[in-house]
Amino acid sequence: MTSEPNLFRIFILVIGMSLVTYIPRALPMLFLKEFRLNPSVENFLKLIPYAALGALIFPEILFSTNHMASSVTGGILAAVVAYFKGNLLIAVVAGIFGTVLYQWLFL
Amino acid sequence: MKRTMLIQGLKAGIPIALGYIPIAIAFGILSRAEEIPIEVSMLMSLTVFAGASQFVAVNLLSLGTGIGEVIVTTFILNFRHFLMSASLFQRIEKNLTMKKLSVLSFGITDETFSLASVTELDHEERLPFNYLFGLMLISFFAWNVGTWIGLFMGNILPTLIQNSMGIALYAMFIGLLVPAVRKSIPLLFVALIAMTAHSLLILLPFLPSLSSGWNVVIATILASFIGTLIIEKEAFQ
Numbered sequence: 001m002t003s004e005p006n007l008f009r010i011f012i013l014v015i016g017m018s019l020v021t022y023i024p025r026a027l028p029m030l031f032l033k034e035f036r037l038n039p040s041v042e043n044f045l046k047l048i049p050y051a052a053l054g055a056l057i058f059p060e061i062l063f064s065t066n067h068m069a070s071s072v073t074g075g076i077l078a079a080v081v082a083y084f085k086g087n088l089l090i091a092v093v094a095g096i097f098g099t100v101l102y103q104w105l106f107l
Numbered sequence: 108m109k110r111t112m113l114i115q116g117l118k119a120g121i122p123i124a125l126g127y128i129p130i131a132i133a134f135g136i137l138s139r140a141e142e143i144p145i146e147v148s149m150l151m152s153l154t155v156f157a158g159a160s161q162f163v164a165v166n167l168l169s170l171g172t173g174i175g176e177v178i179v180t181t182f183i184l185n186f187r188h189f190l191m192s193a194s195l196f197q198r199i200e201k202n203l204t205m206k207k208l209s210v211l212s213f214g215i216t217d218e219t220f221s222l223a224s225v226t227e228l229d230h231e232e233r234l235p236f237n238y239l240f241g242l243m244l245i246s247f248f249a250w251n252v253g254t255w256i257g258l259f260m261g262n263i264l265p266t267l268i269q270n271s272m273g274i275a276l277y278a279m280f281i282g283l284l285v286p287a288v289r290k291s292i293p294l295l296f297v298a299l300i301a302m303t304a305h306s307l308l309i310l311l312p313f314l315p316s317l318s319s320g321w322n323v324v325i326a327t328i329l330a331s332f333i334g335t336l337i338i339e340k341e342a343f344q
Binding site for chain 1: 121122125126143144147150151154155156157160164168174177178179181182185186187188189190191192193194195196197199205208209211212213215217220221222224225267268270271272273274275276277278279280281282283284285286287288289294297298299300301302304305306309322323326327328329330331332334335338
């Protein structure tokens with residue numbers, strides 16, 4: 001994969017990837033102001049973060065480490081900490097800690 | 108005031124950076140293992156800045172998949188940012204220049220979007236440019252530094268830690284979602300509908316098997332749509 005024509009092709013590929021990733025990111029930001037959104041569309045857009053978080057978390061979290069039970073342990077610990085502490089950084093650390101602890105104890 | 112907003116944004120981004128570094132390291136290690144030229148992997152993290160699609164691209168390249176197919180797959184995987192961009196735009200300070208908006212667009216990822224969307228700042232109704240810029244900058248920085256570490260220092264992390272780091276970003280998503288749904292039953296419903304819809308899209312045999320990018324997009328739209336129908340406006344604002 002290191003010969004010259006191949007390297008050139010991969011560079012073209014990376015440029016293509018960056019374009020098809022950037023364009024959907026930019027279009028709404030740059031052109032949405034032209035329209036006045038109706039209230040239900042606005043409500044719909046406000047719900048998207050919470051729906052997206054739900055869809056991003058489950059079921060993928062189950063396969064996020066090499067062992068499902070350790071992922072679940074980390075996830076539950078993160079949720080408990082987030083519920084009672086509400087601090088993001090501590091929740092992340094708790095999630096990692098739970099997963100490491102499970103793997104260390106049981107695997 | 109502007110400076111403090113930038114610093115506040117940088118600080119707010121620390122959990123994202125913490126989650127990105129191990130994943131970016133894994134990306135670097137994988138690209139090295141698949142014999143992708145180092146400068147290509149570095150360029151990918153600099154210009155694409157979208158985790159899942161970079162892993163998939165490296166994977167497809169190693170399988171000898173054609174350029175066109177990799178680009179289409181990248182587009183499908185990352186199209187969800189279109190929804191996120193439209194949603195986030197409603198929360199950004201008004202009357203920003205096109206230049207500033209095009210900079211912020213580049214920094215939209217699942218993580219920066221989620222964090223920015225649930226953030227409530229004191230004294231500011233909408234998110235200032237500097238705050239978002241700081242948040243995205245530290246995330247972008249962590250993603251690239253992590254990539255270099257993975258590429259040049261390889262397997263320095265103990266296996267136990269490597270195996271466990273996959274949980275970091277999910278722990279962050281949980282850390283963002285839980286405090287929000289704790290205060291609002293309707294938001295809890297929306298999140299649960301999205302989880303269920305996503306699981307069904309993967310599990311049900313009679314539904315066409317789509318890429319994971321499309322599954323997330325469809326589950327998100329469906330849950331937000333149902334939520335909009337059943338929730339009264341006052342319930343979440």
